[in-house]
Amino acid sequence: MRIHGESGTGKELVADALGFAHASKRPIAVNCAALPESVFESLLFGHTAGAFTGAKSDHVGYIEAAHGGDLFLDEIAELPLWLQAKLLRALESKTIQRLGGTRLIAVDFRLIVATHADLEALSAAGRFRQDLYYRLGPLTIRLPPLRERQSDLRDLALHFLKGWQGPQRGKALSDAALEKLMTHDWPGNVRELKHVLDKAVVDTDGLEIQAEAIELPKKAAVLPALDATLRRIDNLPAELEAVERAYCERAMAEHEGNAKAAAESLGIPRSTLRRRLKEWGL
Numbered sequence: 001m002r003i004h005g006e007s008g009t010g011k012e013l014v015a016d017a018l019g020f021a022h023a024s025k026r027p028i029a030v031n032c033a034a035l036p037e038s039v040f041e042s043l044l045f046g047h048t049a050g051a052f053t054g055a056k057s058d059h060v061g062y063i064e065a066a067h068g069g070d071l072f073l074d075e076i077a078e079l080p081l082w083l084q085a086k087l088l089r090a091l092e093s094k095t096i097q098r099l100g101g102t103r104l105i106a107v108d109f110r111l112i113v114a115t116h117a118d119l120e121a122l123s124a125a126g127r128f129r130q131d132l133y134y135r136l137g138p139l140t141i142r143l144p145p146l147r148e149r150q151s152d153l154r155d156l157a158l159h160f161l162k163g164w165q166g167p168q169r170g171k172a173l174s175d176a177a178l179e180k181l182m183t184h185d186w187p188g189n190v191r192e193l194k195h196v197l198d199k200a201v202v203d204t205d206g207l208e209i210q211a212e213a214i215e216l217p218k219k220a221a222v223l224p225a226l227d228a229t230l231r232r233i234d235n236l237p238a239e240l241e242a243v244e245r246a247y248c249e250r251a252m253a254e255h256e257g258n259a260k261a262a263a264e265s266l267g268i269p270r271s272t273l274r275r276r277l278k279e280w281g282l
Contacts, residue, residue, distance in 0.1 A: 051100025
């Protein structure tokens with residue numbers, strides 16, 4: 001199962017909700033982008049005493065700790081290819097070996113992953129293992145950025161304000177403060193909104209937060225390199241279509257021309273695959 005969304009949209013909260021619906025314990029959550037590659041294997045699979053310098057005792061890894069529940073890997077695209085292979089083997093065999101160990105340990109867990117990257121495009125480009133991409137399944141939950149759902153902004157703000165306790169409890173937004181929040185495009189999404197409101201609550205003595213207490217981050221100037229990239233945006237549709245075509249061609253080759261099997265592996269209707277192949281003259 002995949003959760004796709006920009007940073008700050010609440011991917012871990014969704015994983016938590018899925019975990020509580022599936023098992024009695026909270027998912028084991030790991031941010032792949034925050035861990036150095038040199039220790040990630042040990043943290044994910046565990047290690048035995050003496051496996052490396054400083055390993056004085058056995059260590060239970062994240063996968064083993066998730067046995068009977070869910071493992072949530074945030075920013076899965078940051079996982080090195082060689083570790084993706086080990087993760088895939090653990091999913092398929094339902095066993096792992098601790099680093100430095102020889103004993104197979106049975107594990108039964110559901111994997112939930114999240115990313116802001118396009119795994120399909122990365123897979124087609126060889127930067128993410130296709131077999132792991134297929135193994136994650138076709139179900140993707142997309143969390144839209146806050147700028148695409150500003151109608152939810154008022155409800156989200158009220159939710160965060162209700163979370164305050166003690167002397168800061170019970171504060172509300174003035175109409176002008178809410179209007180000011182609506183002018184921002186929220187590149188940091190829900191996380192950024194919470195931080196802005198937290199500061200406004202602390203800076204407000206009364207019960208109503210005024211517009212002056214809302215401090216919005218200044219928009220960064222567009223860098224020349226980014227500006228040049230934006231000027232080339234017209235080329236993007238053609239590049240995406242080339243990736244899509246390569247992806248479909250590879251799926252058809254892997255399934256020896258069986259459109260039904262290829263479509264299932266891609267997670268799209270067979271009619272869609274047939275239509276695209278016809279458009280490309282294949």
